[in-house]
Amino acid sequence: MTDALPDRSDAIAALEIDRVGKIFDVAGRRVEALRDISFSVRTGEFVAIVGASGCGKSTLLRLILGLDTDYQGEVRLDGRRVKKPDLNRGIVFQDHRLLPWLTAEGNVAAALRRSGLPKSERRQLVAEHLKLVGLENFADAWPAQLSGGMSQRVAIARALVNRPRFLLLDEPLGALDALTRLRLQDELARIVRHEGTTALLVTHDVDEAVFLADRIIVLQPDPGRIARIVEVNLDAHRDRSAPAFLRLRDEILGTLGVRPSPRAIATAA
Amino acid sequence: MSRLATALLVPALLFGLWSVSAAQGWLPEQLLPAPTAVWDALAETAVGGDLSADILISLQRVGEGFALGALAGLGFGGAIGLSRTLRALFDPLFLLLAQVPPLAWIPLVILAVGIDEAMKVTVIAWASFVPVVLGVAQGIRDVPEPLRELGRALTFDPWDLVSRIVFPAAVPAIFTGLREGLANAWQTLVAAELFASSEGLGYLISLGRQLFQLDLVLAMVLVLGIVGLSVNGALALVERRLLRWQAPAS
Amino acid sequence: MSEIACPPARPAWRLALPPTLRPVLSGLVVPVLLIGVWQVIAAAHVVAPYILPSPAAVLARFRVELAGGTFRGDVVASLSRALGGFATGAPTGLAFGLLLGLSRLAGRLFGPIFLAYRQIALFAWVPLLAMWFGGGEAGKLAFIALAAFAPAAVNAWRAAAAIPAPYRELSKALTLGRLDHLRLVALPSALPGMLTGLRSSLIHAWLATVGAELFLDIAPGLGGRLNEGRDKFEVDLMIVALTVLAILGLGFSQLAATAERQSLRWRRR
Ligand SMILES: Nc1ncnc2c1ncn2[C@@H]1O[C@H](COP(=O)(O)OP(=O)(O)OP(=O)(O)O)[C@@H](O)[C@H]1O
Ligand SMILES: [Mg+2]
Numbered sequence: 001m002t003d004a005l006p007d008r009s010d011a012i013a014a015l016e017i018d019r020v021g022k023i024f025d026v027a028g029r030r031v032e033a034l035r036d037i038s039f040s041v042r043t044g045e046f047v048a049i050v051g052a053s054g055c056g057k058s059t060l061l062r063l064i065l066g067l068d069t070d071y072q073g074e075v076r077l078d079g080r081r082v083k084k085p086d087l088n089r090g091i092v093f094q095d096h097r098l099l100p101w102l103t104a105e106g107n108v109a110a111a112l113r114r115s116g117l118p119k120s121e122r123r124q125l126v127a128e129h130l131k132l133v134g135l136e137n138f139a140d141a142w143p144a145q146l147s148g149g150m151s152q153r154v155a156i157a158r159a160l161v162n163r164p165r166f167l168l169l170d171e172p173l174g175a176l177d178a179l180t181r182l183r184l185q186d187e188l189a190r191i192v193r194h195e196g197t198t199a200l201l202v203t204h205d206v207d208e209a210v211f212l213a214d215r216i217i218v219l220q221p222d223p224g225r226i227a228r229i230v231e232v233n234l235d236a237h238r239d240r241s242a243p244a245f246l247r248l249r250d251e252i253l254g255t256l257g258v259r260p261s262p263r264a265i266a267t268a269a
Numbered sequence: 270m271s272r273l274a275t276a277l278l279v280p281a282l283l284f285g286l287w288s289v290s291a292a293q294g295w296l297p298e299q300l301l302p303a304p305t306a307v308w309d310a311l312a313e314t315a316v317g318g319d320l321s322a323d324i325l326i327s328l329q330r331v332g333e334g335f336a337l338g339a340l341a342g343l344g345f346g347g348a349i350g351l352s353r354t355l356r357a358l359f360d361p362l363f364l365l366l367a368q369v370p371p372l373a374w375i376p377l378v379i380l381a382v383g384i385d386e387a388m389k390v391t392v393i394a395w396a397s398f399v400p401v402v403l404g405v406a407q408g409i410r411d412v413p414e415p416l417r418e419l420g421r422a423l424t425f426d427p428w429d430l431v432s433r434i435v436f437p438a439a440v441p442a443i444f445t446g447l448r449e450g451l452a453n454a455w456q457t458l459v460a461a462e463l464f465a466s467s468e469g470l471g472y473l474i475s476l477g478r479q480l481f482q483l484d485l486v487l488a489m490v491l492v493l494g495i496v497g498l499s500v501n502g503a504l505a506l507v508e509r510r511l512l513r514w515q516a517p518a519s
Numbered sequence: 520m521s522e523i524a525c526p527p528a529r530p531a532w533r534l535a536l537p538p539t540l541r542p543v544l545s546g547l548v549v550p551v552l553l554i555g556v557w558q559v560i561a562a563a564h565v566v567a568p569y570i571l572p573s574p575a576a577v578l579a580r581f582r583v584e585l586a587g588g589t590f591r592g593d594v595v596a597s598l599s600r601a602l603g604g605f606a607t608g609a610p611t612g613l614a615f616g617l618l619l620g621l622s623r624l625a626g627r628l629f630g631p632i633f634l635a636y637r638q639i640a641l642f643a644w645v646p647l648l649a650m651w652f653g654g655g656e657a658g659k660l661a662f663i664a665l666a667a668f669a670p671a672a673v674n675a676w677r678a679a680a681a682i683p684a685p686y687r688e689l690s691k692a693l694t695l696g697r698l699d700h701l702r703l704v705a706l707p708s709a710l711p712g713m714l715t716g717l718r719s720s721l722i723h724a725w726l727a728t729v730g731a732e733l734f735l736d737i738a739p740g741l742g743g744r745l746n747e748g749r750d751k752f753e754v755d756l757m758i759v760a761l762t763v764l765a766i767l768g769l770g771f772s773q774l775a776a777t778a779e780r781q782s783l784r785w786r787r788r
Contacts, residue, residue, distance in 0.1 A: 067688055085692045097689050101707035101785045113699045142785040275624075276631035283632075300651060361546030362553075368768025369761055370726040372733065373742070376749035377757045380570070459640040460730060471642070478646035486646050494639040501638070 013040035014198060015064070015166065020073035022059055032223035033059045037073070039217055039229060041200060043165075046192055048201045048213035050252065056224025057202040058094055061168050064200065065091050077166075087114060090164035092172040094202075096155040098143040104130065105139040108158045115162055129157040132191070133184075148175035153184070160191065167192065169201040173208065185211055193236075206256070210249050211238050218255050227255055302484040311488035314473065324496060327458060327469040330386070331500070334393025335454040339447060342398045346405025346446070350439075351431070356406070363402065371396035371453065372460045379465065389461045396457035397450035404446015408439030444508050451504055455497055470496070572755040580755040581762075589739060594763060596739040597728055600656075604663025605724040609717055611664075612671030616716065619672070620679025621705060633672065641666055641727065645734050654736035659728075662735075666727030670719035678712020679705065711783060718775040725771060729764065 022034040033056040041047050049057050062068050064075050066084045075082045077089075085091075090111070098107045105126055112122045130136050133153035143151055152175050159167060172188075173181045189212055192199045203209050209216050213232055220227040230252060238245060253259075284304065290296055291303035298306070314320040349356040349363075371392060378388050412435050420430045462471025470493055477485030554574050560566060561573035568576070584590035619626045619633070644665060652658035682705055690700045732742020741760050748757035 065692060067691055085694055087694055091692050093685070093689070093692075095685065097685050099686065099689070099704065099707065101710070102703070103785075110695070110699075110703050111693050113703070114694045114696070144786060272627060275627040279628050280632050280635075357542060357545035358549050361542075362550050365765050365769060368765045368772065370729045370764070370768070372726070373729045373745060373761060373764055375733070376745045377754070377761065379749060380752065380754060380757075456640050456642060460642040460734075463642055463645060463734060474643055474646050478649060481650070483647070483650055486650070490639055490643045490647065493643050494635065497638040497640060498635075 014043045014078060015041040015200075016074075016076040016079075017060075017064070018074045018076060020060070020063060020071060020075060022056070022063065022068075022071040034063075034071075035223040035225045037224070037226060039226065041198060043198055044196055046189075046199045046201070046212055046214045048203060048209035048216045049219060050203060050206055050209050050216060050256065051219030051224070051227075052221050052256065053204075055219045055221035057219065058170055059224070061091065061170050061200070061202060064166075065089055065168055087111075087162045088164055089166040089168060090159035090162055091168040092152070092155045092159045092170060094170040094174070096143075096148075096151040096175075098146075098151055098154055098158075100143045103140050103142055104135060104146065104154045107143070107154055108161050111158045111161050125161055126157075129161045130154075132160070132187070133157045149177065149180055152176065156184075156188075160195075163195060163197075165198060167197045167199045169199065169203075171202055171204060174204070181208075188212060206249050206252050207240065210234075210245060210252070211240060216252060218252060220256075299481060299483060302487065306484040307487045307491070310477075310482065310484040311491065314485070314488065320473075320492070323469050323473055324492070327462065327471070328496070328500075330389045330393060330461075330469065331451075331454050331458050334390045334458070335397045335451055337390065338394035338397030338454065339401050339450055341394070342401025342446070342450065343405055343443075345398075346402040347409065349402070350406040350409030351435075360406075367399045367403070371399070371457050372464075375461060375464055384465045388465070389458065392461050393454045393457050396453040400449035400453055401443075401446045404442050404444075404449065405439070408442025408446070409435055411442065412438040441512060444512070448501075448504060448508070451500065455500065459493065569752055570754065572758075577755045577758050581759050584756070584759055590744075590759075590763075593739050593741055593744055594767070597732065597741045598767070600659055600663060600731070600740065601724045601728040604660050604727065605667045605721055607660070608664035608667030608724065609671045609720040612668040612720060613675045613713055613716065615668075616672035616675025616677075616713075617679050617709070619676040620681075620709070621701075626676075626680065630676070633676075637669055637673070641669075641723075642730060642734075645730070649735060656738070659731040659735055659738075662731045663724050663727040666730075667720040667724040670723050671713075671716040674712045674716025674719065675709065678709035678716075681712075682708045711786075714775075714779045714782060718772070718779065721771055721775055722768075725768060 017037055017039050020034060020037040021032070024031040024033055037060065039047075049060070051057055059068075063071055064082065066075075066082045066086070066089075069083060098104075099110065102110060108126045108129055109122060112125065115122065117125070127136065127139070130139055133156055135150060135153055135157070138146065138150065143154070146154065152172060156169075156172055159169070169188075173184055176184060185208060188199075191197070192212075199212075201209070201212060210232060216230045216232060218227045218230065219225065230248070232248065234242075234244060234248070287301070288304055290301065291305075314323075345359075345363075349359055374395060375388070375392055378391050382388050382391060416434050416438055417430070420434045425433060458469075459471040459474075462469040463475045466472040466475075470489055474486055474489045474493075477483065477489060557571070558574050561568065561571055561576075572580075615629075615633075619630055645662060648661050648665070649658050652661045686704050686708055690704045695703065728740070729742045729745075732738070732740040733746060737743055737746070741764055744760045745757055748754065748760065
């Protein structure tokens with residue numbers, strides 16, 4: 001199990017990933033996508049998952065959501081095995097996956113179908129969340145009229161609109177320009193803290209992971225397994241250029257097999 | 270239950286219902302002959318009559334008409350696909366003529382060339398010409414601009430551009446047109462033979478109707494289905510060979 | 520559809536025309552030339568006028584038919600037959616196709632026999648239907664409905680069976696119920712295919728109308744007039760009827776294309 005939590009009790013772990021493995025059958029060949037993945041996430045925690053392309057990050061999120069129940073080991077929520085998706089867990093898919101025949105507003109509202117809320121309240125929630133991602137003026141736009149980054153923001157609004165306990169984010173800021181990305185990272189940090197959401201973020205961007213997460217799970221490929229788990233002991237309000245920040249980033253990049261650039265070392269020192 | 274068993278369940282039930290209905294005499298024989306009667310009619314035409322000769326003449330008509338129409342369609346479609354000027358000149362007239370159902374031409378064509386083979390081949394050729402032209406022209410026009418740019422980057426001359434890039438990229442659409450053309454040819458054949466003929470599968474069907482022999486009609490409908498299936502299968506085989514580079518549609 | 524991006528340089532004289540008129544005018548060149556040749560041949564009496572009447576004679580016949588004869592009644596009869604058959608066959612086909620595509624069991628039970636049925640040429644059913652329903656109005660409508668059924672069914676089936684897996688997954692992630700899935704995901708996703716089916720179904724209904732009028736009992740209708748033209752050797756009447764068939768067919772495709780554009784607004788950028 002996780003050896004990275006010496007000083008906190010496992011009793012408050014809300015989400016437990018217990019020796020999870022997943023094997024795909026690709027054209028008659030066995031592809032081991034995940035092997036022996038174990039960690040747990042406490043309520044209110046922000047966990048990031050980083051790793052090379054193809055090491056099983058998206059697969060892991062699908063198992064946690066409950067889209068796929070054919071795997072080894074167990075994913076438990078509050079001690080019970082996850083059987084199917086529910087509105088406690090919101091997801092932002094890697095491809096934004098907006099329904100092209102619904103407007104931005106309609107796409108966000110689709111997530112509220114099973115909320116049981118009255119219509120007026122739903123409409124208000126949708127408007128609030130579109131505003132949250134800065135798209136209040138695009139409520140009536142079709143996805144084909146939005147840029148890639150705008151579409152991803154709609155997808156984030158759709159995942160948030162149910163105020164889920166768990167937010168599963170699969171590279172949600174991948175298609176954004178650097179500036180919007182930084183702004184939305186701040187936004188994401190604020191939302192998660194404000195709503196008390198527990199977040200699980202998959203990302204390629206180690207800076208992003210260090211900036212947002214309390215803990216970073218580093219995966220290595222073939223088969224996808226945990227290389228190490230890193231605690232991020234930085235302040236709540238992080239400075240992206242502080243030496244401690246850069247040191248941690250370089251350490252993780254090292255685990256991923258990337259040697260930090262000399263300039264980065266110079267600034268860190 | 271296996272897939273095959275599931276697939277055969279409904280046909281088997283229908284056949285059972287048909288047999289029982291015939292045995293119990295639920296419907297008069299003129300409306301629904303017994304399965305055995307249909308089988309006898311089939312055996313009779315196949316052995317005693319000349320079913321194979323009728324199938325051959327039908328296939329020959331489709332073959333000639335389709336070959337003519339498809340060749341002309343490839344030429345004309347290629348021309349209006351590649352040249353904007355030709356397209357601007359001929360497209361509107363062609364589109365207007367294409368709106369007329371092919372068999373509506375039959376009466377006029379009969380006056381022009383008589384009621385014999387020429388009429389059938391002409392109408393079948395026109396029926397296959399239309400979808401082939403549409404498929405070829407559309408296919409050529411829809412070749413992605415990046416591919417054409419690639420050709421320009423490699424400084425291809427017009428011939429190379431057409432033979433190496435435009436034509437191969439348009440092949441799937443061309444085949445859609447050919448497949449539709451063949452289907453149209455087949456439909457029109459039956460219509461033409463029904464309308465005016467003294468041999469062929471369509472003729473046998475209309476003969477059955479005139480003689481009030483529904484068993485013969487049903488037997489020929491069966492034969493038409495089987496021949497149609499084989500013709501389509503043959504074209505699909507050719508298509509698969511030519512389109513090996515395409516990922517199989519999942 | 521889409522023209523090549525950069526138009527080549529045009530001769531200067533063409534710039535004098537307003538751009539909307541240019542395609543209309545160039546499209547008229549060939550027909551006008553053909554009519555000219557036709558007029559010359561007819562005037563030179565190379566061909567007997569009963570085989571090739573002059574354009575003026577055809578035009579005169581057109582006027583006569585429109586003013587006095589039964590022509591308007593024929594057009595109305597053909598149109599109402601086509602629409603009646605379409606209105607019966609197409610919705611049934613859509614419903615059947617959707618059932619086959621959305622329910623795996625229905626697809627396996629009815630799919631193969633439906634495919635086998637499709638191999639039989641449409642007109643082979645004319646004698647059967649004539650014996651079952653008679654050669655009058657009922658037989659004609661049954662044949663037209665049958666012709667409209669298959670294209671709608673095939674396209675709806677294909678479209679409903681091909682709902683992209685990511686969308687189906689999204690439905691699960693949002694925990695949509697069966698009805699919501701149908702309304703928000705399945706039907707809109709299948710809509711383009713269903714519309715293609717409806718268009719094809721309309722064309723087939725029109726084709727079958729002419730076929731039914733040619734092959735079954737004589738009744739008012741454009742197909743009947745074509746037969747009449749052949750029997751009486753009146754080529755001018757046949758040309759008039761064919762022209763009207765072409766114009767009505769054009770109207771049908773325009774109608775279908777407009778309906779398609781209207782219901783697929785979300786595709787436009
Ligand atoms: N449905 C599937 N069928 C077969 N193999 C699959 C399937 N989904 C994923 N895989 C395989 O599992 C492995 C992990 O895929 P996954 O999408 O989880 O990677 P990832 O870490 O999210 O990559 P990326 O960063 O590029 O998104 C890959 O080898 C992939 O080929
Ligand atoms: Mg992924």
